[in-house]
Amino acid sequence: MISPSPSLDLEIRKDILLISLNRPEKRNAFNDDLLLSIEKVFDATPKNIKCIIIKGEGKHFSAGLDLSELSQRDVVQGLEHSRMWHRILEKIQFASAPVVACLHGAVVGGGLEVAAACHIRIAEKSTFYALPEGQRGIFVGGGASVRLPKLIGTARMTDMMLTGRIYSAEEGERIGLSQYLVEDGSGMEKGLEIAEKICGNAQLTNYALTHVLPRIEDASHQTGLLMESMMAAIAQDSSEAKQRLQDFLEGRAKKLGE
Ligand code: 1HE
Numbered sequence: 580m581i582s583p584s585p586s587l588d589l590e591i592r593k594d595i596l597l598i599s600l601n602r603p604e605k606r607n608a609f610n611d612d613l614l615l616s617i618e619k620v621f622d623a624t625p626k627n628i629k630c631i632i633i634k635g636e637g638k639h640f641s642a643g644l645d646l647s648e649l650s651q652r653d654v655v656q657g658l659e660h661s662r663m664w665h666r667i668l669e670k671i672q673f674a675s676a677p678v679v680a681c682l683h684g685a686v687v688g689g690g691l692e693v694a695a696a697c698h699i700r701i702a703e704k705s706t707f708y709a710l711p712e713g714q715r716g717i718f719v720g721g722g723a724s725v726r727l728p729k730l731i732g733t734a735r736m737t738d739m740m741l742t743g744r745i746y747s748a749e750e751g752e753r754i755g756l757s758q759y760l761v762e763d764g765s766g767m768e769k770g771l772e773i774a775e776k777i778c779g780n781a782q783l784t785n786y787a788l789t790h791v792l793p794r795i796e797d798a799s800h801q802t803g804l805l806m807e808s809m810m811a812a813i814a815q816d817s818s819e820a821k822q823r824l825q826d827f828l829e830g831r832a833k834k835l836g837e
Pocket residue numbers: 604605606608639641642643644645646647661664685687688689690692710711712715718719720721
């Protein structure tokens with residue numbers, strides 16, 4: 580797969596697609612070129628890819644929105660720009676394969692919004708999280724007000740923006756910003772380990788987790804339960820599920836945690 584921009588490095592390792600934000604001189608701040616390039620990659624992800632990893636080159640994952648592109652926009656352009664972020668981050672959240680974010684250094688503003696659209700977040704100890712929008716006199720525009728409260732609660736997001744509070748990697752793991760906390764320099768190793776596990780799952784299970792579970796979360800209690808039953812029935816009817824259950828019953832399945 581050829582990268583649409585020098586600001587984005589792509590590498591395919593077997594069935595894993597590695598995406599590197601490559602604008603370290605601007606701390607991987609998202610200008611429109613970088614964001615639209617990400618969209619092109621998610622629109623054209625090869626069918627054989629079973630997991631996607633996103634990471635940042637240099638000392639930081641991302642400094643968020645490229646503020647140099649912000650100042651000249653009027654209201655309509657601002658609305659369209661935020662909706663563009665929504666469109667593209669939806670493509671990350673509802674990608675054809677689960678997305679793992681390997682985080683380090685700054686994960687701030689739009690960088691945190693991109694991370695929140697991913698399914699698994701692995702944070703190296705250097706990671707820190709902030710929403711400087713509050714201090715810059717603006718508001719989040721890349722979906723944080725919908726995705727972040729689901730991870731950390733509305734009260735914590737409100738505090739981050741009202742006070743400029745910065746969460747460390749350790750705190751971030753405790754409150755739910757990342758699922759994993761690893762030593763500096765070992766994020767990619769952990770990312771690949773997690774990606775291998777994801778690749779080993781039945782495709783339909785991964786689909787249920789990344790496409791159906793978030794819809795169930797947004798549905799009413801009763802609708803969610805019905806959606807769960809329907810997904811469960813579809814999943815158990817697949818030939819892959821039947822084979823996996825057979826393998827377990829005949830002692831061929833891996834033990835839990837293997
Ligand atoms: C940038 C950006 C950026 C760095 N847009 N150019 N995000 C922020 O408010 C965070 C702003 N950035 C920072 O607080 C810091 O850069 C960091 C803590 C992330 C890193 O610090 P440091 O000391 O390593 O780097 P630096 O010296 O601050 O920046 C290096 C260069 O990157 C410098 O440019 P240069 O030409 O002077 O070398 C910076 O101007 C540039 N740079 N961050 C543009 N964000 C969908 S809405 C989302 C809304 C938001 O994301 S708002 C939050 C924006």
